[in-house]
Amino acid sequence: xxxxxxxVALDFEQxxxxxxxxxxxxxxxxxxxxxxEMFTHFGPSFVSExxxxxxxxxxxxxxxxxxxxxxxxVQAAADLGVWMVNVHASGGSKMMIAAREALVKFGxxxxxxxxxxxxxxxxxxxxxxxxxxxxxxxxxLKLATLTANSGLDGVVCSAQExxxxxxxxxxxxxxxxxxxxxxxxxxxxxxRVMTPNEALAVGVDYLVIGRPITxxxxxxxxLQAIYQEIQLNKVSG
Ligand SMILES: O=c1ccn([C@@H]2O[C@H](COP(=O)(O)O)[C@@H](O)[C@H]2O)c(=O)[nH]1
Numbered sequence: 001x002x003x004x005x006x007x008v009a010l011d012f013e014q015x016x017x018x019x020x021x022x023x024x025x026x027x028x029x030x031x032x033x034x035x036x037e038m039f040t041h042f043g044p045s046f047v048s049e050x051x052x053x054x055x056x057x058x059x060x061x062x063x064x065x066x067x068x069x070x071x072x073x074v075q076a077a078a079d080l081g082v083w084m085v086n087v088h089a090s091g092g093s094k095m096m097i098a099a100r101e102a103l104v105k106f107g108x109x110x111x112x113x114x115x116x117x118x119x120x121x122x123x124x125x126x127x128x129x130x131x132x133x134x135x136x137x138x139x140x141l142k143l144a145t146l147t148a149n150s151g152l153d154g155v156v157c158s159a160q161e162x163x164x165x166x167x168x169x170x171x172x173x174x175x176x177x178x179x180x181x182x183x184x185x186x187x188x189x190x191x192r193v194m195t196p197n198e199a200l201a202v203g204v205d206y207l208v209i210g211r212p213i214t215x216x217x218x219x220x221x222x223l224q225a226i227y228q229e230i231q232l233n234k235v236s237g
Pocket of ligand 1: 009010011035116118119120121156157178179180188190208209210211212
């Protein structure tokens with residue numbers, strides 16, 4: 001079953017610790033996200049190991065470079081057979097279009113290509129510090145518009161911006177949201193947060209959840225609790 005909206009963020013220093021967790025997980029309950037830490041430590045073979053265990057992988061490397069470099073990097077990600085790959089929307093439309101065009105040759109096998117808008121760890125003061133005099137929601141909308149106009153599949157945003165983005169770009173524009181915090185979890189360094197059920201209710205497609213699962217005393221129980229809460233809400237909602 002590939003319909004679970006849960007994407008577990010694997011951020012571990014040790015491959016053995018990550019694989020220990022993965023061996024308890026069921027590809028029917030979640031997909032996996034490999035980010036900068038684990039990809040830098042363990043590379044493409046780590047992605048392959050996860051795929052061999054039947055997990056679909058979101059390669060979260062947030063490419064941000066000149067168009068030619070990003071196009072080649074995205075192509076390399078597609079060669080790995082990942083399910084989803086991302087770039088930074090602030091790299092601009094030329095960069096995003098180059099990335100999209102690099103994936104055309106993969107046809108139906110191409111990964112979803114999405115763009116990061118405003119990191120979920122950022123709040124108003126962080127934008128002001130960068131000389132951006134917009135609210136996080138306004139900046140997300142601006143970058144999501146650039147992303148949609150560049151023909152990408154969707155964006156990484158916080159669930160707090162989901163309703164306006166779905167309204168603006170339609171149901172098929174994919175919303176991937178980190179900063180998901182079940183009621184039992186602490187926010188850590190995330191600023192624009194929402195619970196899994198709240199996020200799904202406002203139209204989020206994929207919930208990226210790391211530490212509330214990976215740092216839980218019983219990670220499998222944490223994942224199952226989140227999954228069951230979502231299912232219950234689906235039934236009653
Ligand atoms: O805006 C963003 C983009 C990516 N991330 C990544 O998602 C996970 C979140 O992990 P938690 O432990 O649930 O906070 C992490 O890998 C980030 O690199 C994000 O948080 N915000």
